[in-house]
Amino acid sequence: MSTTPRTVRIAVLGDLDTGKTSLISTAANDTFDARPVPTLPPTKLPLDFTPERIPILLTDTSAKPEDARALEAVIRESDAVVVCFDPRKPATLESVRTSWYPRVQAVNPDIPIILACCKADRLSDRDPQTVRERVERVARDLPNVECCLNCSSKYNKMVHDVFYHALKAVLYPLQPLYDRTDRVIRQAAIRALKRVFIIFDADKDGTLSDAEVNAFQSMCFGISLSAEELRGIKQVVRQQVPNGYTDTGLTLEGFLFLQGLFIERGRLETVWQVLRRFGYNDQLRLSDELLDRVNVQLPPDQVLELSDIAVSFLRQQFTLYDARDEGMLSWEQLQGLFSTAPSLPTEWQNERVNRLLVCGTYGAVHNLDAFVARWRYCALTDARGTLAHLLYLGYEGSPGDLLVRRQRRRPDKRHREEMAERTTALCYVFGTAGCGKSTLLRALAGRRAEGDATAGAGSGGPAAGGVPPLTALATVTCDDGRDRTLALVEVSEDLTNELLAAASLSGRPTTPSAAAAAAHLLPPFGASSAGPTTVGPSNPPGAVPEAPSTPIAGSPSGPGSVPAAPSGQGLMPAAPSAGFFSQAAGSVYSLPDLSRCDCAVFLFDSTSADSWAWAQRSMLTLCGLPGCETLPVLLVSTKDDVGMNGELRERVLAACGELALPDPLPVAAVDMAAMGGAFRQILSASFLTPEAHIPDTPARKDRRRLQRRLVIGGVAVALAMLGGYCLYIMYSDGGARGAGGKEGSSAVGAKLASGGVPALAGTGDAGLAAPTVGADVVPGAAGGVVEGSSLGDRLSSFFSLPGVSFLAR
Ligand SMILES: Nc1nc2c(ncn2[C@@H]2O[C@H](COP(=O)(O)OP(=O)(O)O)[C@@H](O)[C@H]2O)c(=O)[nH]1
Ligand SMILES: [Mg+2]
Numbered sequence: 133m134s135t136t137p138r139t140v141r142i143a144v145l146g147d148l149d150t151g152k153t154s155l156i157s158t159a160a161n162d163t164f165d166a167r168p169v170p171t172l173p174p175t176k177l178p179l180d181f182t183p184e185r186i187p188i189l190l191t192d193t194s195a196k197p198e199d200a201r202a203l204e205a206v207i208r209e210s211d212a213v214v215v216c217f218d219p220r221k222p223a224t225l226e227s228v229r230t231s232w233y234p235r236v237q238a239v240n241p242d243i244p245i246i247l248a249c250c251k252a253d254r255l256s257d258r259d260p261q262t263v264r265e266r267v268e269r270v271a272r273d274l275p276n277v278e279c280c281l282n283c284s285s286k287y288n289k290m291v292h293d294v295f296y297h298a299l300k301a302v303l304y305p306l307q308p309l310y311d312r313t314d315r316v317i318r319q320a321a322i323r324a325l326k327r328v329f330i331i332f333d334a335d336k337d338g339t340l341s342d343a344e345v346n347a348f349q350s351m352c353f354g355i356s357l358s359a360e361e362l363r364g365i366k367q368v369v370r371q372q373v374p375n376g377y378t379d380t381g382l383t384l385e386g387f388l389f390l391q392g393l394f395i396e397r398g399r400l401e402t403v404w405q406v407l408r409r410f411g412y413n414d415q416l417r418l419s420d421e422l423l424d425r426v427n428v429q430l431p432p433d434q435v436l437e438l439s440d441i442a443v444s445f446l447r448q449q450f451t452l453y454d455a456r457d458e459g460m461l462s463w464e465q466l467q468g469l470f471s472t473a474p475s476l477p478t479e480w481q482n483e484r485v486n487r488l489l490v491c492g493t494y495g496a497v498h499n500l501d502a503f504v505a506r507w508r509y510c511a512l513t514d515a516r517g518t519l520a521h522l523l524y525l526g527y528e529g530s531p532g533d534l535l536v537r538r539q540r541r542r543p544d545k546r547h548r549e550e551m552a553e554r555t556t557a558l559c560y561v562f563g564t565a566g567c568g569k570s571t572l573l574r575a576l577a578g579r580r581a582e583g584d585a586t587a588g589a590g591s592g593g594p595a596a597g598g599v600p601p602l603t604a605l606a607t608v609t610c611d612d613g614r615d616r617t618l619a620l621v622e623v624s625e626d627l628t629n630e631l632l633a634a635a636s637l638s639g640r641p642t643t644p645s646a647a648a649a650a651a652h653l654l655p656p657f658g659a660s661s662a663g664p665t666t667v668g669p670s671n672p673p674g675a676v677p678e679a680p681s682t683p684i685a686g687s688p689s690g691p692g693s694v695p696a697a698p699s700g701q702g703l704m705p706a707a708p709s710a711g712f713f714s715q716a717a718g719s720v721y722s723l724p725d726l727s728r729c730d731c732a733v734f735l736f737d738s739t740s741a742d743s744w745a746w747a748q749r750s751m752l753t754l755c756g757l758p759g760c761e762t763l764p765v766l767l768v769s770t771k772d773d774v775g776m777n778g779e780l781r782e783r784v785l786a787a788c789g790e791l792a793l794p795d796p797l798p799v800a801a802v803d804m805a806a807m808g809g810a811f812r813q814i815l816s817a818s819f820l821t822p823e824a825h826i827p828d829t830p831a832r833k834d835r836r837r838l839q840r841r842l843v844i845g846g847v848a849v850a851l852a853m854l855g856g857y858c859l860y861i862m863y864s865d866g867g868a869r870g871a872g873g874k875e876g877s878s879a880v881g882a883k884l885a886s887g888g889v890p891a892l893a894g895t896g897d898a899g900l901a902a903p904t905v906g907a908d909v910v911p912g913a914a915g916g917v918v919e920g921s922s923l924g925d926r927l928s929s930f931f932s933l934p935g936v937s938f939l940a941r
Contacts, residue, residue, distance in 0.1 A: 139187040142298045143206045144248075145232055146216030147224040148195045151250030154285035155216060156190045159295055164286050170194065182296055184303070190295070207239045212298040216248045219255055219263045219282075229270045237276070244301035247271065247280035248294045253287050275312035279398075304400035308416050317392050320416040320474060321403075323524075327472035328410050329387050330526040336452055339381035352406045365390070411523070417474060418520050425531050428515040432727050432759070435540045436515040437555050438508050442534040445527050450503050461503060463496035473524035477517055479510045489577030491606035501607040508556040508617040509605050511535060512728070540730065541762045543822035556617040557818040560724055562628050562750055563735030564743040568770030568801065569622045572735065573604035575807040576620055601724070608811045616815050620733070623724050625746070631723045632753045726757070731764045731818040731825070738769040738776040738798065741783075748787055756831045764817045764825035765793065768810055772798035792828040 144152045153168040160175045172192040179185050191206050193199070207213065215232045217224040228247065236245060249263060260282065271277045278301045283290035306312070309321040317325075332340055332348045340348065345365075346356045357365070369376035369386040376386030394402045411422035428436060438446075453465045461469070470476055479488060488509075492502030510518040515535055522534050539550045563569045574580070602622040607615050623631070734751045737743035747767070754760055767788065769776060776784070776798075788795050797813055799806045817825040826832070 139189050140212070140299055140302050141189050141191065141210045142212045142214060142295060143191045143193060143210040144214045144216065145193050145203070145207075145236070146195065146248075146250075147218075147221075147227050150216040150218045150221075150224050151248075151285055152216050153192055155214070155248060155250060155283070155291060155294065156192050158285040158288050158291045160190065162288055164288070177295065181292070182299055184299070186299065186303070188295060188299060203235075204239055207236055207243070210240070210243065211302040212244045212246065213240075214246045214248050214294055214298055216250045218251055219249050219259065220251070222266065225266060225270055229274065233274050233276075241276075242305075242307050243276070244298070244305065244307070245274070245277045246294060246298045246301065247277055249280055249282045251284060251286070252282040252289065253284040255282075276307075278306065300401065304404040305414060306395070306400055308414060309400065309403060310395050317388065317395065321391075321407075322388060323472050323474060324407055324410070324412055324416050325388055325391050325403075326384060327524060327526055328406055329384050330472060331410070331528045337380055339378055339383050340387065341381040345382055352409050353402075368393075418523055422523070422531065423516055423520055426516075426519055426535055428519075428535075430537065433540050433542065434537050435554075435728075436511060436535040437538050438511045438518070439534055439536040441529070442507075442511075442522055442527075443504055445522065445525075445534075446504060446507055447500065449525055450500050459499055460494075461498050466496065466498070469525065470521075472526060473521055477510050477514070477521045479506060479513055487600045487602055489574060489579060489602070489604045491576060491578040491604070493577075502605075505605045505607050505617045509603075509619050512556055512558055512619065541764075541822070543762050543764060543826055545823070551819045551822065552612065552614075554616070554730075554819045555614075556619065557730045557815055558619045558621065558728055559731040559733050559814055559818060560623045560726075560729045561620050561733045561735060562623050562747070562754075563625065563770075564737065564740070564746045565625045567735050567737040567740070567743045567747075568799075569624075569735055570602060571801045572733075572768070572770070572799065572807065572810070573602055573620050573622055575801065575804060576604040576606045576618065576811055578606070606811065608808075608815055610812055610815045610820065612820060616819070618811055618815055620814075621724065627723065628750055631726075632750060632757075634723060635726075635757050726754070726760055726763070729763060731766055731814055731822075732760075733766050733768060733814055735768045735770055736796070738771050738780070738796075739774050741780050744769075744780060744784055751827065752829055755827050755829050761832065762822075762826060764822040765827050766814055766817045766825060767793060767796035769796040769798050771800060772806070773800035773802050790828075794824065 146152050171194050175190045177188040193203050215228050267280045281290050281294050332344050350356050373389045411418045413419040453469045490502045492499040538554050561569045604620045608618050610616050734747040736747040797810050799810050
């Protein structure tokens with residue numbers, strides 16, 4: 133039970149002389165003192181005080197006004213409170229209502245309260261009834277009072293029960309389940325219990341058959357119900373709830389009625405046992421313990437996507453809620469689907485809907501493709517939240533089955549198959565203002581260029597105050613025949629300038645050669661683009677704006693902003709639920725997180741040389757950033773129906789050739805088929821042929837040249853060493869032969885001499901010929917080197933020599 137506190141702290145309060153100290157003393161030590169000390173220090177109860185063996189710490193308190201502050205601190209730190217009164221002094225009961233209850237409420241409003249009617253041994257036989265009535269009158273107005281128990285410290289009667297009830301009120305709290313004021317089960321509890329009901333409704337007919345009820349019983353309580361017990365339950369439910377039982381079994385209404393009955397009868401542990409069995413914590417959210425079973429903190433080259441299991445579960449859910457088989461889920465049906473979750477997932481929330489266009493949605497109505505696409509996108513934006521929501525929806529298998537780890541940005545042949553497994557691409561769309569980014573996004577979502585809510589949000593990127601960027605989703609059939617989800621996120625020109633400038637200034641600079649190349653080809657980044665000529669209808673003035681003098685504006689965060697992040701954070705793996713745009717410190721804009729991008733799509737207006745120049749420059753800068761070297765890039769020329777002039781075309785094609793990139797894809801808003809081709813291409817560039825889309829930037833060329841030089845250098849050094857060694861062998865052999873022959877002083881000479889094998893004279897060419905050496909002379913050189921063997925032979929025999937032989941020489 134993850135939510136069980138390690139030590140349960142119970143404070144004992146009440147007027148002077150009501151019996152607080154005696155109650156603690158009897159509970160802890162079973163000792164009663166007619167004249168106890170005024171206040172005991174914090175006292176632990178023995179571990180075996182309760183069957184749960186939970187440590188309990190009791191805190192005695194003083195009712196004196198001067199101790200009011202200390203008392204407040206004790207109440208704040210406690211999990212439950214016992215308030216004592218003396219039944220023979222009605223004023224002490226009255227002060228429960230007038231003083232103690234309000235004081236507790238003021239400090240710790242949800243804490244459970246147990247009333248202890250102390251010194252019960254002093255009550256006469258007739259008193260209890262009067263006391264009971266009085267207590268009921270008082271407690272009626274005090275909803276947090278769990279119960280009142282008569283007890284006697286002197287005779288140790290019911291003292292144990294007082295603290296056991298307090299403990300149970302902590303372990304099995306009523307407050308999250310039940311609204312005491314209105315006397316109804318809380319909505320959060322209804323959602324949680326409905327999820328449990330759905331999980332056990334195996335045949336999804338909306339009722340629990342006897343077998344399903346018994347499955348529930350045995351899983352939650354380890355016992356099955358007999359036929360008679362089942363009949364008894366049916367009878368009770370039928371009497372109380374008209375629709376509680378149908379021909380097929382127990383309805384949700386009946387199930388909730390039964391749980392409500394447990395709650396009202398104080399059998400809270402029964403209800404909590406069920407809820408905890410299904411992973412709920414005290415706040416009726418799925419516990420961290422359950423969600424932590426899936427690690428969502430992955431290295432930047434990995435990503436979590438929805439598994440096939442999750443997708444087929446979602447398809448099932450779709451069919452289930454699409455009751456009339458229309459192939460569509462209305463907003464009401466979606467609300468029904470999410471009725472077991474405490475809230476909608478972030479990407480399903482209303483205020484985001486207008487900035488997230490999903491192909492196959494009509495207002496809030498989704499078709500199956502749109503439904504799955506949105507869930508896949510949710511998994512990319514917030515894997516943990518999506519996991520929780522799939523579980524809330526009633527997935528009953530292991531959480532680990534719902535998300536799968538996949539590769540990100542592995543544009544090499546070894547990872548080709550793994551990359552092709554990817555199902556969801558997150559691609560950023562960059563381009564100058566007005567070049568057609570939003571049009572492309574709308575086309576992906578199946579929207580025509582004009583006439584929808586997002587038209588006019590033409591500048592694209594996030595607006596001030598943390599509004600999310602325009603994003604479009606669709607399921608696209610790729611070149612390999614598989615359906616994948618494409619998410620395009622629009623990044624405005626301003627935001628791109630800001631992002632690249634921030635990245636350059638935050639210790640993540642562009643590589644020198646990329647910067648140099650950009651400087652060589654184009655004006656400095658962010659400077660006004662006076663150089664390239666404008667072809668066709670020119671951009672309005674300021675279409676290629678100046679980069680801000682400081683990368684991050686100093687304006688305060690707007691409402692709803694995400695927590696401030698250091699500049700340049702866009703490049704770091706983002707926090708799981710932060711979305712793709714992280715807000716830079718003090719900025720009203722948020723910067724896209726490049727580490728999550730699968731493919732950068734650079735759009736340019738084919739009628740504007742400025743637009744191309746910006747795209748080219750931004751692309752070069754972006755691809756020079758650390759971490760972006762393997763980011764696939766796709767160039768798209770928009771407004772193809774107007775067309776590109778010859779000069780610009782030549783320039784563009786030359787640049788693509790230089791960068792070893794495919795030619796830009798021409799698209800036009802009027803030609804939806806071409807748009808469809810572009811989406812397939814974007815997915816191909818992301819997952820199927822990413823290696824063909826990595827720009828061969830000057831930085832990359834430099835790197836490759838360096839690598840080549842290193843390899844050549846390495847080979848040259850190895851050859852030189854080898855040559856040196858050969859010379860060494862030849863000369864040392866010649867020397868040894870000479871020395872051996874002449875003086876017999878070298879090791880080999882000595883060995884030869886001691887071996888009794890005569891050193892044969894060489895061929896006369898000491899540089900190439902070697903002496904014949906017997907196998908016993910050079911250990912390890914099997915067979916030795918035969919006289920007159922070639923240099924090749926000798927080299928191969930060198931390679932076969934073990935190190936020791938070499939050293940022995
Ligand atoms: N007969 C009887 N006397 C009790 C009982 N509990 C406490 N007392 C007496 O009531 C007086 C006040 O008790 P104490 O525990 O000091 O009250 P506190 O001021 O609330 O802590 C003492 O004289 C106790 O002996 C009880 O259960 N029965
Ligand atoms: Mg006392």
